[in-house]
Amino acid sequence: MSDSATAAKKAFGIRLKEIRLDASLTGNDLAARSGMRNSKISRIEHGRQNPTEDDIRAWCTACGVPERIPELIARHREIEQMWVEYRDEIRAGQVHIQSRSTPLYEGTRLLRAYEANLVPGILQTRAYFVAALTTSALLRGTPVADIEAAADARLARQHLVTAGTGLNNYSFVIEHGVLEHAFGDDAVMIGQMEFLIRATRLPNVALGVIPPWRRRIVRAGEGFYLFDEQLVRSEMWSGGFRTRRTEEVAFFVKLFGRLRDMAVYGDDARALITAARSQYAQTRENS
Incomplete structure (x- = not known):
């Protein structure tokens, strides 16, 4: 689980503990009134177990504050949505996963x-997306049959970037390693580098590359996406973190600003991407 989701879970447990203490109840008292075991109450208060919504109702009722139930359930649902297990997502299929995000992008x-x-x-080309998703599917042991259709669903929203209408604007920052991590063969990577070079010239796109050996003012970390200042999404090895909490969004806005300050743009960014393209071309010629 992400640090943010873990912290939110622990903070929720502390809030429930404070409700119990404000009611002058011990753990045993709450257990007797709510029907929950004392051991479960302890795990919830220490953030080691998520309460159910029925637990929250029983907790507040036992503590004499039933008016807090709607607020706490709303917060609990928000925390639950901060961490989405991939196994649950994948049940719906990759086409659904890709298609359902299109209205958000529109x-x-x-988008930062x-x-x-x-x-x-x-910004992924079709071939790059297919290669990267195939790699992920093989790691997870998930079906690859719908990857081609998923690629079509993903590419259906790329016109939002390439049309350059000014309605949808983009600010991207990538580490130099992105250019070096090859998915698919050299031809796939050459095509991807050429698309990135094109993207640097689009009027509604700012594409920055953090050069190698750049002095860091913030470490490299998990990728994340900021949709206006309303939603943050980030994918990790085992799941996806997402939040609309104002303080979390503000943190990622600040983080993005620092990453952007380390990046180079325009001709300097194109030089790095062009050098990567040349390396793939040379490898292809020598193979």
Whole structure:
């Protein structure tokens, strides 16, 4: 689980503990009144177990504050949504996963995205996306049959970037390693580098590359996407973190600003991407 999701879970447990203490109840008292075991109450208060909504109702009722139930359940649901297990997502299929995000992208006026390992999703060529998703599917042992259709669903929103209408604007920061991490063969990577070079010239796109050996003012980390200042999404090895909490969004806005300050743009960014393209071309010629 991400640090943010873990912290939110622990904070919720502390809030429930404070409700119990304000009611002058011990753990045993609460257990007797609510029907929950004392051991479960302890795990919830220490953030080691998520309460159910029925637990929250019983907790507040036992503590004499039933008016707090709607507020706490709303907060609990928000915390639950901060961490989405991939196994639950994948049950719906990759086509569904890709298609359902299109309205979010369409309605976002400024998308800020940072990636340390992969080309940002909306900038991926079809061949690159297929190669990267196939690699992930093989690792997880998930079906690969719908990857081609998923690629079509993903590419259906790329026009939001390439049309350059000014309705949807983009600010990307990538680590130099993104250019070096090859998915697919050299031809795939050459095509991807050429698309990135094109993207640097689009009027509604700012594409920055953090050069190698750049003095760091913030470490490289997990990629994340900021949809306006309303939603943050980040994918990790075992799941995806997402939040709309104002303080969390503000943190990622600040983080993105520091990453952006380390990046180079325009001709300097194109020089780094062009050098990577040349390396793939040379490897292809020598193979």
